[in-house]
Amino acid sequence: MAIRKILIVTNIPTPYRIPLFNEVYRQLKVRGIELKVLFGAEGYARRKFRFQAEQCQFPFAFLGSSSVAFGDSEKTMFSYGGIMKAIRAEQADRVVVSGFSLATMRLWWRSWWTRQEYIIWSGAIAHPGRNDSFLRRLQRRLVVSRASGFLAYGTLAKDYLIGLGARPDRVGLAFNTVDTTFFSEETEGLRKSLTAGPPFHLTYVGYLSARKNVVRVLEVVKKLKESRTDFVLDLVGDGDQREELENWAKNNGLETCVVFHGYKQKENLPAILARSSVFLFQTDFDIWGLVLNEAMAAGLPVICSPHAGAAPDLVVEGETGFIMDYADTIGVANRVSQLLDYPEQARQMGIRAADRIRQRFSLTDSARAYVETLLAEG
Known part of the structure; x- marks a missing residue:
């Protein structure tokens, strides 16, 4: 299948992600492939960095997403409101989605009646007592089962995805990094x-x-x-x-x-x-x-x-x-x-x-x- 456009869906524009997206955009552009990034929101309370739009060399947009903090100040969930409409409008060949978020669940649901391919980009690792409840693992196994590919932050993240049922040959190791x-x-x-x-x-x-x-x-x-x-x-x-x-x-x-x-x-x-x-x-x-x-x-x-x-x-x-x-x-x-x-x-x-x-x-x-x-x- 000829790939003409890729969409990345993630939570917020962070200072460490923008340089990565700039480089991915550059490498795709020389291949004649478009890239656009959809952010759930511009920021949230715990994050104190300044968003500088002029640093983004890639096209981007913000979804009408609300965020809810729960448990403690470090846990924030985004609704990714408007994601389905945005994906239909963008007509991307592949969608990269961060982790096991509500956005990932929506793409999993959409995959049952469309041929939209989604790739899970995850840094989640095994941590007994934190992310190993039956319901959480069930939800993650479900979205993994219909994903077309995976991007792991590192070796432990790759092992975790494989443990959820991902085929090893479909898990790419794109080490988490900064500028x-x-x-x-x-x-x-x-x-x-x-x-x-x-x-x-x-x-x-x-x-x-x-x-x-x-x-x-x-x-x-x-x-x-x-x-x-x-x-x-x-x-x-x-x-x-x-x-x-x-x-x-x-x-x-x-x-x-x-x-x-x-x-x-x-x-x-x-x-x-x-x-x-x-x-x-x-x-x-x-x-x-x-x-x-x-x-x-x-x-x-x-x-x-x-x-x-x-x-x-x-x-x-x-x-x-x-x-x-x-x-x-x-x-x-x-x-x-x-x-x-x-x-x-x-x-x-x-x-x-x-x-x-x-x-x-x-x-x-x-x-x-x-x-x-x-x-x-x-």
Whole structure:
């Protein structure tokens, strides 16, 4: 079948998705194929980034979608109102839809009386107690059963799709990534003008929410402070637990070695990453963790939680960083101390991390795999 037009349906235009869509649009355009992106909404309460329409090189439109937050501040559902009308109007040959959303359910329903092909783009991974209820797995098996193809964020996401019944040969691996060139070049340019510590900077970037459990990082800092004071932890991000974490730091005597920076836009992150010696990525559950891509692209050694979906794909143990459970406070603190005591070894690890991102996880590579899956014969 000759493919003339592809439609992507996703929730909101994020700063990390726009560069990917630009590259996918470019690669499809040279093949004479149109691309259009339908966003459910422009944003929602928890997301603090600024949407800059001028950065979108691809055609896009917004659906009349409402959003509902439930459970906690991190769970938001979009209605994708008007999606059926939009799909009929666009007359795309294939539709890519994010995850197992209401949009995916509507496309599954529509597939019973039309020949519309839909491809599920998913980062969902197995997580006992979170996404393994009978009804949830049933719903996901249903939409998987009629999908013509799949795009997975990473290895764990691919395994999860196969576990739901997807044919392995129909699951494309388009690694989840960001504009890594931006973080590499901007950070390196700023780093040249800086003098190495002390004080050494440790960095965490992410939401300050219950799921991230950032108090684990503070516990590591408290333990580290028992043996050294030549460091500062830069906590970048905002969220429901910020006040609680600030109080915890104060009550445990960490005011002089922990700085809460709040949320920072993408363009402000290289200045923080450039002065950092080690990147700390703690989470109790992340289907991926794009801040890990950013930090590694910026040339930082990382200590990554095993509960991040990106860990097995990005982190080569002892080469680009370490995968460690932050519940092991003493072990993580000792590893941080080791990296600070041997800065040249840490620097070389950061160089290898940047090389790995450049060689396997660039926007161009991810978009190429994305396009190959879109154009694959069913």
